Amino acid sequence: MVKYPNLEKVATWRSKGDIFYLCTICRYCISETYEYLDGEDKSAGYQNLCPTFDLWEHEAYSSLGRISIARALYEGKMELTDKALELIYACSLCGACREECFARRRTKYYEIHEAKPSPFDPMEILLALRRDAVELGKGPLPVQQGWMKQIVEKNNPYYEAHEARLDWLKPEIREKLPKEAEVVYFVGCTSAYRQKNIANATVNILEKTGVNYTIMDPEEWCCGSPAYMTGRMDVFKRQLEHNIEAVKKYKAKRVVTSCAGCYRMWKKEYPETLGVKLPFEVLHTVELLQELVKNGKIRLENKVEKTVTYHDPCHIGRHLRDGGELYKPLFEPPREVLQAIPGITLKEMPRKLWYSFCCSSGGGFRSAFPRESIEIASRRVKEALDQKVDALVSTCPFCYRNFKDAIEEKKFNIELYDVVELVEKAMA
Amino acid sequence: MIKEEALKELEAIVGQEHVYTDPAFLATYSRDISITYERWPDAVVRPRFTVEIQKIMRWANKWKVPIYVTSGRGFEGYGGPVSPFGGLILDLARMNTIHEINDKLYYVVVEPGVTYRQLVRELEKNYPHLMLDVIGGSPESSVLGNTISRGVGHTWWPYCEHFECLCGMEVVLPTGEVVRTGSGQLPGSKSWHIFKWGFGPWIDGIFSQSNFGVVTKIGLWVAPRPKAYDWVAIAAPKPENAGDILEFTGKVILHNIIGGGVTISNAVASFACNFTYPWEINGGTAPLPREWIEEMKEKHHIGEYTLFGPIYADSEEALQAKWKTLKEILKQYPELYLMDRADALNCAEIAHRVLYDQLGRPHRSLWGWAHWRGGGLSFYSPIAPFTKEAGLELQEIGVKTTAKYGFDYMMKYVAGLRAIHHVGLLTYKVPDELDRARRCFLELIKNYMDAGYYPYRVNPFAQDYLLSRIDRGYLLVCQKIKKALDPNNILMPGYYVPE
Numbered sequence A: 001m002v003k004y005p006n007l008e009k010v011a012t013w014r015s016k017g018d019i020f021y022l023c024t025i026c027r028y029c030i031s032e033t034y035e036y037l038d039g040e041d042k043s044a045g046y047q048n049l050c051p052t053f054d055l056w057e058h059e060a061y062s063s064l065g066r067i068s069i070a071r072a073l074y075e076g077k078m079e080l081t082d083k084a085l086e087l088i089y090a091c092s093l094c095g096a097c098r099e100e101c102f103a104r105r106r107t108k109y110y111e112i113h114e115a116k117p118s119p120f121d122p123m124e125i126l127l128a129l130r131r132d133a134v135e136l137g138k139g140p141l142p143v144q145q146g147w148m149k150q151i152v153e154k155n156n157p158y159y160e161a162h163e164a165r166l167d168w169l170k171p172e173i174r175e176k177l178p179k180e181a182e183v184v185y186f187v188g189c190t191s192a193y194r195q196k197n198i199a200n201a202t203v204n205i206l207e208k209t210g211v212n213y214t215i216m217d218p219e220e221w222c223c224g225s226p227a228y229m230t231g232r233m234d235v236f237k238r239q240l241e242h243n244i245e246a247v248k249k250y251k252a253k254r255v256v257t258s259c260a261g262c263y264r265m266w267k268k269e270y271p272e273t274l275g276v277k278l279p280f281e282v283l284h285t286v287e288l289l290q291e292l293v294k295n296g297k298i299r300l301e302n303k304v305e306k307t308v309t310y311h312d313p314c315h316i317g318r319h320l321r322d323g324g325e326l327y328k329p330l331f332e333p334p335r336e337v338l339q340a341i342p343g344i345t346l347k348e349m350p351r352k353l354w355y356s357f358c359c360s361s362g363g364g365f366r367s368a369f370p371r372e373s374i375e376i377a378s379r380r381v382k383e384a385l386d387q388k389v390d391a392l393v394s395t396c397p398f399c400y401r402n403f404k405d406a407i408e409e410k411k412f413n414i415e416l417y418d419v420v421e422l423v424e425k426a427m428a
Numbered sequence B: 001m002i003k004e005e006a007l008k009e010l011e012a013i014v015g016q017e018h019v020y021t022d023p024a025f026l027a028t029y030s031r032d033i034s035i036t037y038e039r040w041p042d043a044v045v046r047p048r049f050t051v052e053i054q055k056i057m058r059w060a061n062k063w064k065v066p067i068y069v070t071s072g073r074g075f076e077g078y079g080g081p082v083s084p085f086g087g088l089i090l091d092l093a094r095m096n097t098i099h100e101i102n103d104k105l106y107y108v109v110v111e112p113g114v115t116y117r118q119l120v121r122e123l124e125k126n127y128p129h130l131m132l133d134v135i136g137g138s139p140e141s142s143v144l145g146n147t148i149s150r151g152v153g154h155t156w157w158p159y160c161e162h163f164e165c166l167c168g169m170e171v172v173l174p175t176g177e178v179v180r181t182g183s184g185q186l187p188g189s190k191s192w193h194i195f196k197w198g199f200g201p202w203i204d205g206i207f208s209q210s211n212f213g214v215v216t217k218i219g220l221w222v223a224p225r226p227k228a229y230d231w232v233a234i235a236a237p238k239p240e241n242a243g244d245i246l247e248f249t250g251k252v253i254l255h256n257i258i259g260g261g262v263t264i265s266n267a268v269a270s271f272a273c274n275f276t277y278p279w280e281i282n283g284g285t286a287p288l289p290r291e292w293i294e295e296m297k298e299k300h301h302i303g304e305y306t307l308f309g310p311i312y313a314d315s316e317e318a319l320q321a322k323w324k325t326l327k328e329i330l331k332q333y334p335e336l337y338l339m340d341r342a343d344a345l346n347c348a349e350i351a352h353r354v355l356y357d358q359l360g361r362p363h364r365s366l367w368g369w370a371h372w373r374g375g376g377l378s379f380y381s382p383i384a385p386f387t388k389e390a391g392l393e394l395q396e397i398g399v400k401t402t403a404k405y406g407f408d409y410m411m412k413y414v415a416g417l418r419a420i421h422h423v424g425l426l427t428y429k430v431p432d433e434l435d436r437a438r439r440c441f442l443e444l445i446k447n448y449m450d451a452g453y454y455p456y457r458v459n460p461f462a463q464d465y466l467l468s469r470i471d472r473g474y475l476l477v478c479q480k481i482k483k484a485l486d487p488n489n490i491l492m493p494g495y496y497v498p499e
Helices: A005-010 A018-022 A051-056 A063-074 A082-089 A096-100 A102-107 A122-135 A142-154 A171-175 A189-193 A196-209 A225-230 A233-249 A260-274 A285-294 A332-340 A370-386 A397-410 A419-426 B004-014 B023-029 B050-063 B116-126 B143-148 B239-254 B267-274 B290-300 B316-331 B341-346 B348-355 B365-371 B388-404 B434-450 B460-467 B472-485
Strands: A183-186 A254-257 A281-284 A306-310 A344-346 A391-394 A415-418 B043-045 B067-070 B088-091 B098-102 B107-110 B166-172 B178-180 B214-221 B228-236 B263-266 B305-313 B375-380 B383-385 B411-415 B419-429
Touching: A005 A063, A005 A122, A018 A063, A018 B375, A051 A370, A063 A082, A063 A122, A063 B023, A082 A122, A082 B023, A096 A122, A102 B365, A122 A225, A142 A225, A142 A233, A183 A196, A183 A233, A189 A196, A189 A397, A196 A285, A196 A415, A196 A419, A225 A233, A225 A260, A233 A260, A254 A260, A254 A285, A260 A281, A260 A397, A281 A285, A285 A332, A285 A419, A306 A332, A332 A344, A332 A419, A370 A397, A391 A397, A391 A419, A397 A415, A415 A419, B004 B043, B004 B050, B023 B043, B050 B067, B050 B088, B050 B166, B050 B214, B098 B116, B116 B143, B143 B214, B228 B239, B228 B316, B228 B348, B239 B263, B239 B305, B239 B316, B239 B388, B239 B411, B239 B419, B263 B267, B263 B348, B267 B290, B267 B305, B267 B348, B267 B365, B267 B419, B305 B316, B305 B348, B341 B348, B348 B365, B365 B375, B365 B419, B375 B434, B383 B388, B388 B419, B388 B434, B419 B434, B434 B460
Parallel strands: A183 A254, A254 A281, A306 A344, A306 A391, A391 A415, B043 B088, B067 B088
Antiparallel strands: B098 B107, B107 B214, B166 B178, B166 B214, B228 B305, B263 B305, B263 B411, B375 B419, B383 B419, B411 B419
């Protein structure tokens, strides 16, 4: 019988392999509940929380389907077929299922009736399944293996030259980047190679506010999030070790990133994987912006007359649940910054905060399922449009990119911004 | 195994993308949370239209492939979409059209894949004056599936007795023909979903809890939203009051004081909605010590049995009149008492009944039962009269039998108009306790049947066991109908009708 060592690690609660049976196929992982909505029909038409179920409308494309596969594999009742492989990668690992999972909620109370971390975590089961698929030589999917090779060879998944990583940066700024600074701005691959607007806006703000910052040129590598999410832990660890050493070299006290995926890696996975506290603070740009607005270093004086809605990226939202003192979801900072901009009116979408509907670019999903990914992003854009807003705003270049493609492809009449762009517009 | 050639033909009927044979898809149909044995189907097909089902039936006859029917996934205490014989699973989840909502004559016409959540959302959004009687199970359950399984809900008579409100069906016979029942048999009739009986023999009943056809559409009467509503929670403090609470319930229902959808739960069932099994205090053993149950009852201010019922009326005055009568009847049972409303709402089950079920909103909190011990739940549901004797006897059998197998006696009563459904909740940790649960389940069914309390509905796991007791004459009629309608026995062989 084929062994699944990573599943083995997460499979046991009270007896061997029993964790899978805690899934009672209740479908909480798929759709919202009346309990969540307080009985009010706030989200008619947006009931599903699981983006892939929303698209394919089959339970096999939801957490309960993937847990069924995990159980059957673990118990030797099926083989890891190509279709099974496809299904376990047909997920953006957004974590909405974990928020609603009833087994997870209830198992918090299995010991002395006090809340403790639940032994049941659908995301961890899926991650274990992906790691096993990799170790068996089957995962990730071919297209993901393609960019994985790029991460190893060129330090980014975009098939771009490492030397071109900071091409977006004005030469006069690049030339004077110090080799030691209080803050390292970790740009991230997507901002560096694709959503350069976000990187530029961030640097412009850092320049204007006089923050003592630098960018690791040429030491910045991919944070490893794509490898982590698709089960290539060897690649992830390589990236992690390199990046931490690089920051240490710059003697930075803070690492600031404008990417939600990078932030999760730096804030949560790096220290958890190493089992140590990092010797520097990790911030997302929205946290820095919040701080700079509060201490008056950013003065938001230009009116930006727009009604906007905010999309919570999964990686800085619900992925940061249960972090205690180490990390917490960034729900407040982007909203506080947006509301500090004169002229901005913020209207929320029905699916927000813990229950945000994923743009579906993460978890390796966009590269493996490009058409489906754009379709899901389109559904989120439609949700934004239904709120009758001028613009959709987020704080993640990966979300931005998927929304941008959806807006262009479907010709939606809506503007798209990262929070840093609006702040830059509003700055005196 | 289904032959490759046969599968190609099936794909031609519904489209390749709606036929599933890869184990990655079949895995989700291999088990449910009940005592059903794990069994993998050979294939799953998800049709969209009645005409496709007709073709699938003809296909099944041609290739002699047995078919198991399911309407998506709901609460699976009576068994889920797991075929006991493998074969082809006909999953009707995609047939989810609400064909009609008649807001003048108060009925809906739905397909099998329409869920309680879907229909309630539609009613709340566009027809707020209508109210659907909902079940205490899952909002994802099929309205049609629950109705033809003769499920019950939580508002008032007759709406809480779902099959009672069914009016007119469309059924695909196992040989592929379509039959419309009731007034639907009469061409051009304007009464299909408002006059049940049609003309001649009334045949709707044979398509409920049976394997005589695939029901693809039903008319269902829905309630007008009541003008006045209140709720009541009454506690019966001791196990000895098991008979009192049952007799009291019969009286208030027969006098139309409390809606027929009243529920009564015993203490352990109520605990299971609020928290999980206290493994640590009992070393993982069951039943729970009596002292602990008493301690928790006191802590949570609940009785050994707790009744929570809706009171509906056309006006506030009529509501108050009902309250007055209720209190008068309650005086006949000095040990029963009205619960403090705040205490009652602290009990998750009551809160969900009064905030959701009784207002026609489905919810999922009762999945808590499945998590009481660790993922397993099966219902055993004998029917009993509203008498003191029945209340005490049902309790005695339940307590003794469950204790013998190391489980707790957990139950809720759901009322009908003349009888009570004793919905027993057998909860267990999967997979460790599953075999023991199966043995316990069968003995529960046996002991209740021995005492004259037969289940109103039963998991396919135990159907043979039950059918072995059924009157031969009745079975003979059923078998003759089956043979006439399904000569190749392709539709759910053995389901409610023995082969």
